[in-house]
Amino acid sequence: GTDTLGVGINVPIRTVLFTGLAKFDGRRQRILRTREFLQIAGRAGRAGFDTAGYVVVQAPEHVIENER
Incomplete structure (x- = not known):
């Protein structure tokens, strides 16, 4: 994901992949x-385009736990 993706790209996206949690x-x-x-x-999974959306985060488990 990038800031560009977050601010309003209007295309059908089924899956968003984060390769890290930092920017x-x-x-x-x-x-x-x-x-x-x-x-x-x-x-991910925009209404009218998909019935489901998927988000995958590639980050070490301890990083995810620390940020909760």
């Missing part, structure tokens, strides 16, 4: 905020 914000690398993650993940 460069112009100054430093930081963990995605919850709303950023949800905005990007929410693009």
